[in-house]
Amino acid sequence: MARVLLTGAAGRVGTAILGGLDDAHDWRLLDRDPPTGELTEYEYFVADITDESALLAAMEGIDVVVHLAGDPRPEAPWDSVLANNIDGTHAVFEAAVESGVEKVAFASSNHAVGAYELERTPQIYRTVSDYRLDGSELPRPKNLYGVSKAAGETLGRYYHDMYDLSVVCVRIGNLTKDHPPIDYERGQAMWLSYRDCAHLFDRCIRADYDYEVVYGISDNDRKYYSLQPARDVLGYDPQDNSADHD
Numbered sequence: 424m425a426r427v428l429l430t431g432a433a434g435r436v437g438t439a440i441l442g443g444l445d446d447a448h449d450w451r452l453l454d455r456d457p458p459t460g461e462l463t464e465y466e467y468f469v470a471d472i473t474d475e476s477a478l479l480a481a482m483e484g485i486d487v488v489v490h491l492a493g494d495p496r497p498e499a500p501w502d503s504v505l506a507n508n509i510d511g512t513h514a515v516f517e518a519a520v521e522s523g524v525e526k527v528a529f530a531s532s533n534h535a536v537g538a539y540e541l542e543r544t545p546q547i548y549r550t551v552s553d554y555r556l557d558g559s560e561l562p563r564p565k566n567l568y569g570v571s572k573a574a575g576e577t578l579g580r581y582y583h584d585m586y587d588l589s590v591v592c593v594r595i596g597n598l599t600k601d602h603p604p605i606d607y608e609r610g611q612a613m614w615l616s617y618r619d620c621a622h623l624f625d626r627c628i629r630a631d632y633d634y635e636v637v638y639g640i641s642d643n644d645r646k647y648y649s650l651q652p653a654r655d656v657l658g659y660d661p662q663d664n665s666a667d668h669d
């Protein structure tokens with residue numbers, strides 16, 4: 424059983440992961456918000472991810488860090504993404520290396536590559552299109568939030584190349600509970616179900632890799648992201664499809 428630190432555990436992605444993988448790993452949680460409800464049952468650090476000494480304490484004895492904490496708003500202003508997403512992610516990677524952590528799974532976003540959608544839309548959201556991004560393309564953000572996610576991916580590359588940390592950056596699509604976004608073609612193409620989200624991060628915790636960028640969506644009929652790298656590298660085997668909810 425891996426000892427896993429989950430940052431940003433109190434949020435939506437953290438809820439999906441813990442909901443599916445509660446018993447699968449030995450969890451330690453970290454969030455700047457205090458625990459409520461079921462989260463009170465876990466070992467829990469209330470801290471900001473820019474607090475280096477708190478991170479070192481939280482990573483003691485940890486094998487894998489799943490790093491979710493950050494400002495998730497596509498419209499977030501620069502001062503927030505600079506502090507929470509860039510400084511915070513830098514602090515997490517730095518503490519991971521100092522603590523002897525083996526792997527970090529970083530919650531990147533579709534917004535790291537949002538500007539690819541300035542062309543070929545709305546056709547790429549439809550099943551007639553076989554256009555796919557696969558993670559080998561350069562980042563192309565359409566907002567400062569996306570810039571911060573591209574910066575996090577580059578920090579991951581640096582900490583892998585210079586410190587041999589295993590890093591996987593998951594460009595998460597659009598996580599929604601129970602069903603895909605309604606009346607939103609793009610959201611249906613990017614849908615990630617709670618079940619597939621938990622499974623995907625389970626694979627990030629268990630698989631062996633060097634540095635990888637993968638897309639985190641369900642196996643939707645509509646898609647413009649390739650699932651092949653996540654299947655090949657991580658053994659991701661998604662079960663859900665937004666088309667089943669039409």
Ligand SMILES: NC(=O)C1=CN([C@@H]2O[C@H](COP(=O)(O)OP(=O)(O)OC[C@H]3O[C@@H](n4cnc5c(N)ncnc54)[C@H](O)[C@@H]3O)[C@@H](O)[C@H]2O)C=CC1
Pocket residue numbers: 430431432433434435436437453454455456470471472473490491492493494495496506507511530531532533594595596597598599
């Ligand atoms: N929900 C989605 O569909 C997607 C999410 N993501 C990324 O996944 C991660 C988690 O997103 P959500 O769970 O949706 O967001 P959320 O806002 O529900 O959860 C984020 C959690 O991180 C904590 N947090 C934020 N800044 C912090 C800091 N400086 N120090 C400590 N804790 C901090 C918050 O208190 C919150 O509990 C984010 O990095 C987001 O950018 C990426 C793509 C899609």
Ligand SMILES: O=C1O[C@H](COP(=O)(O)O)[C@@H](O)[C@H](O)[C@H]1O
Pocket residue numbers: 494495496497532533534595596597598610
């Ligand atoms: O990165 C994120 O993306 C999802 C999807 O947003 P959209 O604007 O591409 O539809 C968003 O719900 C989430 O808050 C954000 O962190």
